[in-house]
Amino acid sequence: MTEATTHAVTLQKVVKRYGDFTAVHQTDLGIEDGSFLTLLGPSGCGKTTTLRMIAGLTSITEGDILIKGTRVNDLPIHKRNLGIVFQNYALFPHKTVQENVAFGLKYRKVSADEARRRVGEALELVQLPQTADRFPSQLSGGQQQRIALARAIVIQPDVLLLDEPLSALDANLREDMRVELKRIQHSLGITTVFVTHDQSEALAMSDRIVVMSAGHVEQVGSPEEVYNRPSSEFVARFLGASNILEARIVSADRTGAKVETQGLGTFQAAIDQDETRRFAEGQKVKLSIRAEKLALTATGKGAAEVASGDAPDIARFDGRVTTVDYQGQVARYFLEAGGHQLQAINTIDEHPLSEGEAVSVGVRARDVVVLPQ
Amino acid sequence: MASLDPQEKPLRPWALLSPALTAILLLLVIPVCFIAVYSFWLRTATGADIAGFHLDNWAEVLGDAFYRDILGFTIWIAFATTVICALVGYIPAYFIAMTQFRHKAYLLLLLMLPFWISYIIRTMSWINILGTSGVVNVGLQWLGLTDEPIQMLYNQWTVIIGLVHFLLPFMILNVYVSLYAIDRNLIDAARSLGSTPWQAFTEVTLPLSLPGLAAGSLLCFVLAAGTYITPLVLGGPTDAMFANLVFDAIITQLNWPLGSALSLVLLALLGVLVAVYNRFAGMGQIAKSFG
Ligand SMILES: Nc1ncnc2c1ncn2[C@@H]1O[C@H](COP(=O)(O)OP(=O)(O)OP(=O)(O)O)[C@@H](O)[C@H]1O
Ligand SMILES: [Mg+2]
Numbered sequence: 001m002t003e004a005t006t007h008a009v010t011l012q013k014v015v016k017r018y019g020d021f022t023a024v025h026q027t028d029l030g031i032e033d034g035s036f037l038t039l040l041g042p043s044g045c046g047k048t049t050t051l052r053m054i055a056g057l058t059s060i061t062e063g064d065i066l067i068k069g070t071r072v073n074d075l076p077i078h079k080r081n082l083g084i085v086f087q088n089y090a091l092f093p094h095k096t097v098q099e100n101v102a103f104g105l106k107y108r109k110v111s112a113d114e115a116r117r118r119v120g121e122a123l124e125l126v127q128l129p130q131t132a133d134r135f136p137s138q139l140s141g142g143q144q145q146r147i148a149l150a151r152a153i154v155i156q157p158d159v160l161l162l163d164e165p166l167s168a169l170d171a172n173l174r175e176d177m178r179v180e181l182k183r184i185q186h187s188l189g190i191t192t193v194f195v196t197h198d199q200s201e202a203l204a205m206s207d208r209i210v211v212m213s214a215g216h217v218e219q220v221g222s223p224e225e226v227y228n229r230p231s232s233e234f235v236a237r238f239l240g241a242s243n244i245l246e247a248r249i250v251s252a253d254r255t256g257a258k259v260e261t262q263g264l265g266t267f268q269a270a271i272d273q274d275e276t277r278r279f280a281e282g283q284k285v286k287l288s289i290r291a292e293k294l295a296l297t298a299t300g301k302g303a304a305e306v307a308s309g310d311a312p313d314i315a316r317f318d319g320r321v322t323t324v325d326y327q328g329q330v331a332r333y334f335l336e337a338g339g340h341q342l343q344a345i346n347t348i349d350e351h352p353l354s355e356g357e358a359v360s361v362g363v364r365a366r367d368v369v370v371l372p373q
Numbered sequence: 374m375a376s377l378d379p380q381e382k383p384l385r386p387w388a389l390l391s392p393a394l395t396a397i398l399l400l401l402v403i404p405v406c407f408i409a410v411y412s413f414w415l416r417t418a419t420g421a422d423i424a425g426f427h428l429d430n431w432a433e434v435l436g437d438a439f440y441r442d443i444l445g446f447t448i449w450i451a452f453a454t455t456v457i458c459a460l461v462g463y464i465p466a467y468f469i470a471m472t473q474f475r476h477k478a479y480l481l482l483l484l485m486l487p488f489w490i491s492y493i494i495r496t497m498s499w500i501n502i503l504g505t506s507g508v509v510n511v512g513l514q515w516l517g518l519t520d521e522p523i524q525m526l527y528n529q530w531t532v533i534i535g536l537v538h539f540l541l542p543f544m545i546l547n548v549y550v551s552l553y554a555i556d557r558n559l560i561d562a563a564r565s566l567g568s569t570p571w572q573a574f575t576e577v578t579l580p581l582s583l584p585g586l587a588a589g590s591l592l593c594f595v596l597a598a599g600t601y602i603t604p605l606v607l608g609g610p611t612d613a614m615f616a617n618l619v620f621d622a623i624i625t626q627l628n629w630p631l632g633s634a635l636s637l638v639l640l641a642l643l644g645v646l647v648a649v650y651n652r653f654a655g656m657g658q659i660a661k662s663f664g
Binding site: 055057076077078080081082083084086088090092093094103104106107108151152155 | 556558559561562563564565566567568569572576577580581
């Protein structure tokens with residue numbers, strides 16, 4: 001297997017049970033060398049457990065974990081050469097910043113001069129070169145987080161593991177740190193596993209996202225894939241705002257599928273070539289359409305006029321705006337259409353639509369995702 | 374709005390503290406003042422006390438080598454007891470703090486259990502264990518390791534054993550509190566950076582538990598240095614501690630002035646110790662283990 005060699009971390013049929021409770025169901029996962037992988041999912045879905053199993057902080061019930069191609073199941077944590085950043089920073093309160101960052105170097109046969117130089121570099125990298133003599137309690141939350149990061153990367157770990165490192169910071173700082181973290185990760189080219197339950201964090205930072213739910217991996221893919229082509233209703237609902245509709249396959253071929261909904265007529269839906277096999281005529285399915293993919297037009301202008309300008313792959317149905325959630329640049333509309341409650345997010349030109357207004361809703365075939373029931 | 378009056382603000386805390394301050398004044402400060410005054414009185418051969426300002430008691434207490442030796446012995450016993458408590462107590466404290474056992478509260482309750490039995494009875498129980506017909510001697514004889522019962526009681530070591538037995542829970546509780554407060558992620562962080570479990574203990578856990586260890590040690594030392602029952606029950610004739618002198622002076626000889634001077638010496642010694650501790654660690658740590 002040539003593929004396995006380019007993986008910094010590999011999980012093979014990994015299972016974690018606590019007594020009768022399975023926290024992580026059988027999971028296979030490869031993390032490419034130098035990539036930024038995010039474990040994303042709601043609280044309690046097993047993200048931390050997965051991360052801790054890679055770290056060696058939690059034992060695995062079944063399966064194997066490989067780091068750089070070597071099985072590490074029985075390798076104690078202090079021999080794994082991993083950098084971990086904890087949600088609460090976990091800086092040693094009785095040691096200065098210098099001592100904190102240098103901690104891991106003590107066990108790595110690094111001369112005193114070399115250690116001082118590397119600590120200086122790491123502090124430089126996190127943009128806190130002046131803090132070496134301070135104690136953690138004398139730093140702000142954001143600064144502590146940077147020091148925690150410096151401490152983790154100064155040992156040049158094979159893998160950097162981050163468990164919700166940004167969640168204790170306030171919103172503004174979080175966005176700054178997000179950019180900062182990505183910059184540092186990119187400049188070092190260090191394989192990173194990042195845990196979060198914040199989808200925007202995951203979408204902004206990751207090369208690949210693993211969406212988890214109740215101990216299962218729901219989908220693995222690039223941010224675009226996971227966002228635009230969710231493979232399950234859970235993923236569609238968890239990332240962004242989606243409309244989920246029940247539907248039935250009328251016909252399916254290589255170019256796409258025709259699906260029939262109750263109340264909204266028939267749609268063209270794009271499906272990937274290899275998915276054609278999964279859908280048979282008459283099969284019940286679900287459709288997922290992103291809120292921002294529903295294009296609303298006030299029908300006052302004349303429905304026929306609107307529809308005449310449409311490309312052939314656009315489907316249309318009528319609806320009525322029930323609630324308007326004005327957000328400045330965009331507005332979120334809740335609408336009633338064919339007995340369904342839908343939501344749409346559209347940019348506003350001049351004025352937002354008003355409540356009670358009749359609208360024509362357009363949706364393109366490639367924005368309709370067909371999910372198995 | 375009386376609370377807005379700037380004059381009143383500084384008075385408020387004092388007003389709120391006043392019940393406690395009154396109690397301290399009545400139960401602690403005033404009695405100590407009485408003792409201080411008493412220590413300058415003089416006891417005559419007839420048994421009557423002469424009021425006045427006489428330095429005789431102080432001259433005797435501070436000048437006589439007899440008292441100095443016993444003070445030294447008291448410090449030694451208290452010190453040895455404290456060290457043994459720290460060494461022996463750390464292990465169960467660590468175990469209780471780190472265990473995943475669900476009913477941790479019961480383990481702590483178990484620790485308090487001995488307090489339900491009188492301290493004197495607990496001290497006397499050692500006679501049944503170490504006495505000539507005690508468990509240990511009977512066991513040794515039964516095993517044939519000795520023909521005659523071995524005299525194990527009534528020396529300074531049995532005093533120390535008795536004190537350790539009495540004071541261990543105080544040490545465990547104090548160390549437990551500081552160990553329990555340590556963030557587990559700190560230990561995980563140390564391990565991930567390359568520490569072996571033992572290195573993580575010496576680098577992180579031990580230093581962070583020192584405040585608890587210091588608080589427990591202070592408590593053990595002060596309580597051990599002030600004891601007179603344990604040496605009375607488990608000590609030999611030469612194992613009197615300083616509090617025994619106070620006891621003898623006041624209860625046996627009815628020499629209250631001398632007893633007062635002696636007790637002030639002990640109070641001063643322990644006071645200095647507490648002040649030193651407070652300077653470096655702060656009294657808050659001890660309060661934690663009771664809260
Ligand atoms: N030591 C344990 N004993 C029993 N169950 C546990 C233990 N640790 C975790 N679990 C359970 O395993 C599941 C996954 O926990 P985990 O901490 O991995 O969730 P998470 O995805 O990190 O959630 P969060 O976003 O809240 O941190 C949870 O249901 C949790 O209750
Ligand atoms: Mg977690």
